Amino acid sequence: MARPLRQLSPSSIRTYERCPYMYHLRYNERIRVPSTAAQLLGRAVHTVIEMYYKQKRSGGDVLDCETAFDVLDDALDATLHELDEAGRAEVEDLRELGYDLVEYYLEEVAPHIRPHLIEERFAFRIPGVDVPIVGYVDLVDQEGTVIDHKTSSSPFPAEYLAHDVQLLTYSLGYNALRLGARQRPGQLPLINLLPPVRLDVLVKGEEIAYQRLDFRYEQEHVEQYVDRVNTVAAGIRSADFRPFWQVREPNLDVCNYCDFNDVCTYRLPAAEDPPCEGGAQDQSGTDAE
Numbered sequence: 001m002a003r004p005l006r007q008l009s010p011s012s013i014r015t016y017e018r019c020p021y022m023y024h025l026r027y028n029e030r031i032r033v034p035s036t037a038a039q040l041l042g043r044a045v046h047t048v049i050e051m052y053y054k055q056k057r058s059g060g061d062v063l064d065c066e067t068a069f070d071v072l073d074d075a076l077d078a079t080l081h082e083l084d085e086a087g088r089a090e091v092e093d094l095r096e097l098g099y100d101l102v103e104y105y106l107e108e109v110a111p112h113i114r115p116h117l118i119e120e121r122f123a124f125r126i127p128g129v130d131v132p133i134v135g136y137v138d139l140v141d142q143e144g145t146v147i148d149h150k151t152s153s154s155p156f157p158a159e160y161l162a163h164d165v166q167l168l169t170y171s172l173g174y175n176a177l178r179l180g181a182r183q184r185p186g187q188l189p190l191i192n193l194l195p196p197v198r199l200d201v202l203v204k205g206e207e208i209a210y211q212r213l214d215f216r217y218e219q220e221h222v223e224q225y226v227d228r229v230n231t232v233a234a235g236i237r238s239a240d241f242r243p244f245w246q247v248r249e250p251n252l253d254v255c256n257y258c259d260f261n262d263v264c265t266y267r268l269p270a271a272e273d274p275p276c277e278g279g280a281q282d283q284s285g286t287d288a289e
């Protein structure tokens with residue numbers, strides 16, 4: 001069953017681009033798959049970071065590490081019911097890593113950021129697409145940079161932000177928030193007014209590493225974005241939910257890392273050699289709808 005398209009989000013756009021059938025299972029069939037322990041850890045770290053910036057913006061005492069560990073524990077414990085016994089055991093193995101990630105972030109990254117907006121909902125329109133694009137901007141600093149943070153098992157490619165839909169959507173979303181009624185629906189911003197973006201990545205490993213990517217968009221990035229979102233919207237409208245390998249060159253990694261690979265009848269057979277660590281990020285962060 002195809003449901004009417006009422007809105008798009010960075011998640012739904014990315015899902016359709018990865019595999020239209022994945023979009024169908026998630027947004028039409030609404031199949032729920034259990035979260036992984038790593039995903040729950042990423043969400044719990046995100047909860048701590050959000051609370052830290054809210055306190056910092058309000059001018060009160062910011063979270064110290066011990067309190068932050070308690071917040072992490074509470075956030076993790078509140079989601080344990082989503083896991084089976086093996087998953088819960090895995091969370092216990094990951095809890096120490098969570099403390100390390102939080103401590104690293106609060107000591108090395110957060111003190112240098114002055115928050116302006118936190119978890120702000122946006123909605124805007126682009127030419128050719130008759131539904132709004134919606135989401136939440138994680139964080140905007142007082143210099144007007146849109147910031148996202150993720151945890152990952154490997155560093156991101158240096159050119160990641162040039163192709164990423166999520167942060168460009170956040171940048172357009174924050175721009176729409178700034179302009180309010182002064183921006184006509186469907187009107188694209190002047191490129192030199194589009195807020196810059198930044199991605200902070202905590203790379204998990206024996207030692208935690210920090211990767212920072214900064215990017216400013218050019219006209220071509222916005223034009224490509226408009227084309228991509230129009231293609232996604234047209235595919236959903238025409239109920240084209242073929243698995244990705246029927247519409248482009250197959251890549252076994254896509255099925256290996258798909259949340260639905262246990263239930264999908266179109267799944268490609270697993271690769272004989274599992275992909276290397278750098279092949280795809282086990283990443284966690286906000287991906288608000």
Ligand code: SF4
Pocket residue numbers: 018019021022025243244254255258259260261264265266267268
């Ligand atoms: S398992 Fe493969 S074909 Fe099936 S939804 Fe996921 S990515 Fe698409």
